[in-house]
Amino acid sequence: MYFNAIHSFKAEFIQTNSINNATQYGMVIMKKPGLLKWDYYPPTPASIIIQGTNVSYYDKELEEYSYSIINNPIINLLSSNIQNTKDIIFLNISTVDNKKIITIQDQKNQLQADVIFNIHPTEIVGLNIANPDSITYIKFYNIQNNITIAETEFKHNTSYYN
Incomplete structure (x- = not known):
């Protein structure tokens, strides 16, 4: 399956x-199992790190950290093995051009997402997350799959934002 073919992922x-x-x-x-980091560039620099169910957020403008627990199966699906995501249901799988679009839903909160894969080579190229009041569209580029990623990458690097 497409999700299990990707063990690590780095992209803009x-x-x-x-x-x-x-x-x-x-x-x-992203590095399986359970590591995911989102670094946002200026003008709104921030860093979000997910390690399993723990989330840390660093806001450069406020120079402040916050921590939380997350239980979001859609996020877990991206950084875990598919067998470990019980609360996800697959609604639809379609093929458009060289892309496989897999529509999934979180059974607990009814959030829905389209995960868009390139078929050849297999790589995640997009993610559309539908919230009750909006849709967030994420497109990935400069993609590197199944590369070696050190665990130290999943720490907040505050000097990066200076």
């Missing part, structure tokens, strides 16, 4: 929100 991204078309850029790093 562009993220757009459907409400105001606000655009953010950054870099994402």
Whole structure:
């Protein structure tokens, strides 16, 4: 399956929100099992690190950390093996051009997402997350799959934002 074919992932991204078309850029790093990091570039520099169910957030403008517990099966699916995500149901799988679009839903909170894969080579190229009031569109580029990623990558690097 497409999810299990990717063990690590590093890419730059562009993220757009459907409400105001606000655009953010950054870099994402994923390593299975359970490690995910989103670094947002200025003008809104921030870093989000997910390690299993623990989330840490660093806001450069406030120079402040916050911590939380997350139980989001859609996020877990990206950084875990498919067998470990009980609360996800697969709604649809379609093929458009060289892309496989897999629509999934979190059974607990009914959030829905399209995960978009390139078929050849197999890589995640997009993610559309539908919230009750908006859709977040994320497109990945400069993608590197199944590369060696050190555990130290999953720490907040505050000097990166200076």
